[in-house]
Amino acid sequence: xxxxxxxxYIPGDSILHRMDPRAKxxxxxxxxxxxxxxxTWQAYALLLVFxxxxxxxxxxxxxxxIKGVKPLLWLILFTVLxxxxxxxxxxxxxxxxxxxxxxxxxxxxxxxxxxxVLIIFMSTLxxxxxxxxxxxxxxxxxxxxxxxxxxxxxxxxxxxxxxxRFVPTLMDETTKIMDAQRARGVDFGEGNLFQQMKAIVPILxxxxxxxxxxxxxxxxxxxxxxxQGGEGxxxxxxxxxxxxxxxxxxxxxxxxxxxxxxx
Amino acid sequence: xQHQRLLIQIEGAIIAAFAMALEYIPHTVGPSAIxxxxxxxxxxIYSLRRGAFPGMVSGLIWGILDLILRGLGNxxxxxxxxxxxxxxxxxxxxxxxxxxxxxxxxxxxxxxxVKTIILLWIAGLIGTFxxxxxxxxxxxxxxxxxxxxxxxxxLYSLAVNGGSFLTSFILTGAVLCIGLAMVPKLYLPKDMALxxxxxx
Numbered sequence: 106x107x108x109x110x111x112x113x114y115i116p117g118d119s120i121l122h123r124m125d126p127r128a129k130x131x132x133x134x135x136x137x138x139x140x141x142x143x144x145t146w147q148a149y150a151l152l153l154v155f156x157x158x159x160x161x162x163x164x165x166x167x168x169x170x171i172k173g174v175k176p177l178l179w180l181i182l183f184t185v186l187x188x189x190x191x192x193x194x195x196x197x198x199x200x201x202x203x204x205x206x207x208x209x210x211x212x213x214x215x216x217x218x219x220x221x222v223l224i225i226f227m228s229t230l231x232x233x234x235x236x237x238x239x240x241x242x243x244x245x246x247x248x249x250x251x252x253x254x255x256x257x258x259x260x261x262x263x264x265x266x267x268x269x270r271f272v273p274t275l276m277d278e279t280t281k282i283m284d285a286q287r288a289r290g291v292d293f294g295e296g297n298l299f300q301q302m303k304a305i306v307p308i309l310x311x312x313x314x315x316x317x318x319x320x321x322x323x324x325x326x327x328x329x330x331x332x333q334g335g336e337g338x339x340x341x342x343x344x345x346x347x348x349x350x351x352x353x354x355x356x357x358x359x360x361x362x363x364x365x366x367x368x
Numbered sequence: 369x370q371h372q373r374l375l376i377q378i379e380g381a382i383i384a385a386f387a388m389a390l391e392y393i394p395h396t397v398g399p400s401a402i403x404x405x406x407x408x409x410x411x412x413i414y415s416l417r418r419g420a421f422p423g424m425v426s427g428l429i430w431g432i433l434d435l436i437l438r439g440l441g442n443x444x445x446x447x448x449x450x451x452x453x454x455x456x457x458x459x460x461x462x463x464x465x466x467x468x469x470x471x472x473x474x475x476x477x478x479x480x481x482v483k484t485i486i487l488l489w490i491a492g493l494i495g496t497f498x499x500x501x502x503x504x505x506x507x508x509x510x511x512x513x514x515x516x517x518x519x520x521x522x523l524y525s526l527a528v529n530g531g532s533f534l535t536s537f538i539l540t541g542a543v544l545c546i547g548l549a550m551v552p553k554l555y556l557p558k559d560m561a562l563x564x565x566x567x568x
Contacts, residue, residue, distance in 0.1 A: 133440075138448045141513065177444075184514050217514060221446070228440045240436045257425065264381035264429050271385035272433065279389050293393060302539055305393075305406060306546050313410065313547070313554055316386050320379040327378075328371060 113169075113229075114236045120349060121163045121234045126243035128350035132357055133231045137224050139361050148367040149219045155360060156226050165233050173229035174222060181221045189214035241265045242342055259336060267323070278315065282308050372559050376418050380426035383414040388433045404535050405499070408462055409543050412495040415466030416473075416488075416544075416555050423463025431459030450510045458502035465495040476552055485545055492541035500533035 116122075121129070143149050160170060174181070188210060195208025235243075245262040252258050283293060291304050387407030407430060415423025435455040438444070445451035468491050475484045507525030547554050 134445075134448055134451070137445060137451070141447075188514075220514075224446055228445055232436075232440045237436050240440075241432070244432055244436075260377055261425060261428065264377055264384065264425065265432060267378060267381035268385040268388070268429050268433055269436075271382050272388050272437070275382075275385050275389040276392060279393065283393070301404070302542055305539075306543060306550075308393075309390075309409060309543065310547065310550055312386060313413065314551065316382045316410075317379060317554075317557075320375060320382045323382075324371060324375040324378045327374060332374065334370075334374075 113232045115165055115169070115233050117164055117234065119162055119164045119234070121159065121230070123349075124234075124353065125344055125346050125350045126235050126239040127246050127344060128346065128353050129231055129235055130240065130243045130247070132353050133227050135357050136227050136360075139357070139364055140220055140223055142361070142364040142368065143216070143220070144368050146216075148364050149216060149223075151360075151363055151367065152223050153219065156223055156230075159230060160226065163230060163234055165230075169233060170226050170229050174225050177221070177225065181218065184221070185214045185218050188217050237269060238266070238342070241269055242344055246344060259334070259338070271319075275312065275316070278312060279308060282311060375559070376422050377425075379418065380414065380422050381429060383410050384426050384429035384433060386410045387430045388437065391434070391438070404532070404539055405496075406539075408495050408499060408536055408540050411462045412465045412491055412540060412544060413547060413554055415463045415495070416469055416491055417557055418466065419469045420464055420466030423466035424460045425463070427460040427463040428456060431455045431457075434459065447510055447513050450506045450513075453502055453509065454506040458499050458506065461498035461502060462495045464498055465491040467494070473556060476548070476555055484548065488544040488548060489541045492537055492544050496533055496537040496540055500529045500536070503532070504529040 140152065143152055160167060189206065190204045190210065192210035192213045193205065193207060194210075195212075197205055197207050198211075199206040232240075245258070245265060248256065248258050248261065286304070286307055287293070291307075293301075293304055387410050390406040390410065393406060411423065411427055411430060414426055432455070435445070435451075439451070439455050444454070468487050472484065472487045472491070475487055504525050507529055508521045510525075512521050
């Protein structure tokens with residue numbers, strides 16, 4: 106836990122690093138959406154080239170992206186194997202009971218594998234080029250239209266930045282308490298459910314008490330500094346939408362047209 | 369009043385950070401697909417302390433944190449609808465446990481022990497069931513777009529999320545009760561406890 110880094114941002118100075126986080130977040134979600142339009146190998150080839158060019162522009166080593174695929178490797182393999190052995194149609198290469206290896210099965214397996222890899226590469230690219238705090242700012246900005254339905258946008262924004270600030274603090278505190286418990290011989294992450302439950306209670310209780318005390322102190326400190334609620338507050342970090350962000354969306358639009366054309 | 373409103377918000381923010389920090393503790397039980405979510409515990413306690421709406425907002429914050437810090441980096445968003453369902457709504461609904469806030473606080477004040485324990489288990493059930501029901505739906509949506517045609521996506525999703533739900537439910541319910549025995553004040557904030565008169 107000591108080696109854990111929050112978020113996976115790698116500092117850099119590429120165009121992707123400098124883009125508006127809102128544009129990056131929306132474009133990434135848009136990309137995850139349009140990937141499902143791809144049905145042919147030409148479409149997948151286009152998406153692969155597009156993604157690799159973006160990775161090239163980010164100046165981040167490909168290794169980081171390949172590492173991003175690893176945690177989901179079993180899920181990917183499982184899904185791909187299901188596709189390969191259970192899809193019917195085309196030339197049958199091999200058959201054993203209900204399992205069969207068909208032409209369409211192999212093609213679908215390859216497509217699904219590509220889809221996984223491309224989506225993971227794109228979301229990894231987003232997290233590697235955008236610090237968590239900027240992502241939080243972007244989400245706050247995207248939520249703004251919800252004010253129409255009385256959604257507490259300012260409150261959520263304030264809570265999100267406070268929460269982001271406190272995750273490392275609370276993790277440090279958790280580590281300290283866990284180390285203290287380990288010194289008494291407790292094993293975390295091992296044993297059955299009841300043993301794990303017994304291990305977690307002595308961590309939770311002191312953390313609760315300190316969290317509520319901390320919240321009380323912070324609220325008092327904010328009021329002492331004249332905090333009056335979110336409406337009309339100015340911001341320290343201001344997001345700026347630039348031409349390159351618009352260009353990114355035009356590129357996404359062109360990619361969509363190309364994918365529809367290649368269906 | 370203003371202080372209480374701000375305090376509720378900040379407690380919510382810190383509880384969301386707390387829930388997030390707990391997700392980094394190593395925890396697996398049995399097959400790796402079944403996960404236990406420790407983060408549900410602080411969120412359910414907060415919802416019971418402050419009510420359903422603050423609980424849901426805090427849950428949303430936890431969901432966004434999970435998306436930013438883990439979900440996007442791990443490649444857990446594999447389909448737009450699955451991503452939205454799994455990282456916003458699934459975390460928000462945990463706060464629904466707060467609908468029992470009033471009943472629970474009155475019951476603690478009146479020292480009706482059995483009723484309090486039953487309410488805590490029901491709260492644990494609401495928090496975990498709603499979360500894993502959303503994961504179950506998201507799982508089916510995901511499998512709908514990745515599994516071969518004719519595969520029963522619902523069944524697979526039910527097996528994985530049903531197992532996670534049961535383990536998380538038992539863990540949450542038990543810890544909620546232990547929390548009550550050790551520090552009952554967790555469920556009774558200072559500012560609210562004054563408004564409820566204990567029965568003599």
